[in-house]
Amino acid sequence: MVFDDDLKQGLAAFAALLDASDTVVPFTGAGISTDSGIPDFRSPGGLWTRNKPIPFDAFLASAEARREAWQRRFAMDTAFNAARPGPGHRTIARWVASGLSPAVITQNIDNLHQDSGVATESVVEVHGNTTYATCLSCGRRHELSWIRPLFEAHGEAPDCQACGGLLKTATISFGQAMPQEAMRRAGELARRCDVFVAIGSSLVVHPAAGLPLIARDSGAWLVIINREPTPCDEAADIVLRGEIGSILNDRADL
Structure with a gap:
């Protein structure tokens, strides 16, 4: 009812x-x-109305897509860091x-x-969870507080400290298992x-x-x-x- x-x-x-x-x-x-x-994703004015989602295969294949994904994530830092239950x-x-x-x-x-x-x-x-990152190869966790200054200094995210693999926020993207x-x-x-x-x-x-x-x-x-x-x-x-x-x-x- x-x-x-x-x-x-x-x-x-x-x-x-x-x-x-x-x-x-x-x-x-x-x-x-x-x-x-x-902010939510699907409502008018939501995140997806302003930014088309970046599919997982594009993240893997394109350094430009990875840079865009990290730029979007760090642009949301103020909202995520200030959020309270x-x-x-x-x-x-x-x-x-x-x-x-x-x-x-x-x-x-x-x-x-x-x-x-x-x-x-x-x-x-x-x-998944966007408050930290994981290596797509070995699964090691990496903190965003370590990644962000390196990204801003070099224009791209660093590689995994353990195996050199790609780092991604620990979220599930379209096309990702x-x-x-x-x-x-x-x-x-x-x-x-x-x-x-x-x-x-x-x-x-x-x-x-x-x-x-x-x-x-x-x-x-x-x-x-x-x-x-x-x-x-x-x-x-x-x-x-x-x-x-x-x-x-x-x-x-x-």
């Missing part, structure tokens, strides 16, 4: 569902972080701390769930929960967007909280439309 006209009734239904459930799995997208100052992040952190949620699955790359107090091992990042372990774990969480709550996701980027329906087909209640309609709304038991920060606003019953 869509509660866009009577949000108060929808929140009451959602709170009752949470109270009756043993295992709730939150699945978050960009909409949960806009209150924190992180919002009401939605704090609510989910409370679910995890209480044992209601075994983990949070996220499409976000901003590290805000960890910053809200959720342990790294309890954050399943299906699209999804992280197998994260997707395996996300699927397992979706299949075993009582309630699956999709929060701030457009639910159009696959394969991650298929997780709500995996949960629903496995017997879970499906709740969708988003500003705009999603392709999964008709399959959901509860749809709450509005600003994430207003809906998940640190209320004790949520």
Whole structure:
């Protein structure tokens, strides 16, 4: 049921569902972080309306594409460094701390769930993390604070300190293989929960967007909280439309 006209009734239904459930799995997208100052990707004015995504094969093949990718990343440093967890992040952190949620699955790359107090091992990042880089050859982690001054001095990112391979932010680009372990774990969480709550996701980027329906087909209640309609709304038991920060606003019953 869509509660866009009577949000108060929808929140009451959602709170009752949470109270009756043993295992709730939150699945978050960009909409949960806009209150924190992180722009989303698909909405009007979002990042993808201003910059066409750089596919993974172009990053591998072209030094110019790699330079552009790093320039874009460092241009976002102010926003990422200033961002702090919002009401939605704090609510989910409370679910995890209480044992209601075994983990949070996220499409976000901003590290805000960890910053809200959720342990790294309890954050399943299906699209990676932009707050550090990894070597595409050996997987070694490299900090952006080391990469940025070298990039600005030489016009290109340094090579891996361990093997000389290409460095890339630890995010998943178009055409890049999804992280197998994260997707395996996300699927397992979706299949075993009582309630699956999709929060701030457009639910159009696959394969991650298929997780709500995996949960629903496995017997879970499906709740969708988003500003705009999603392709999964008709399959959901509860749809709450509005600003994430207003809906998940640190209320004790949520």
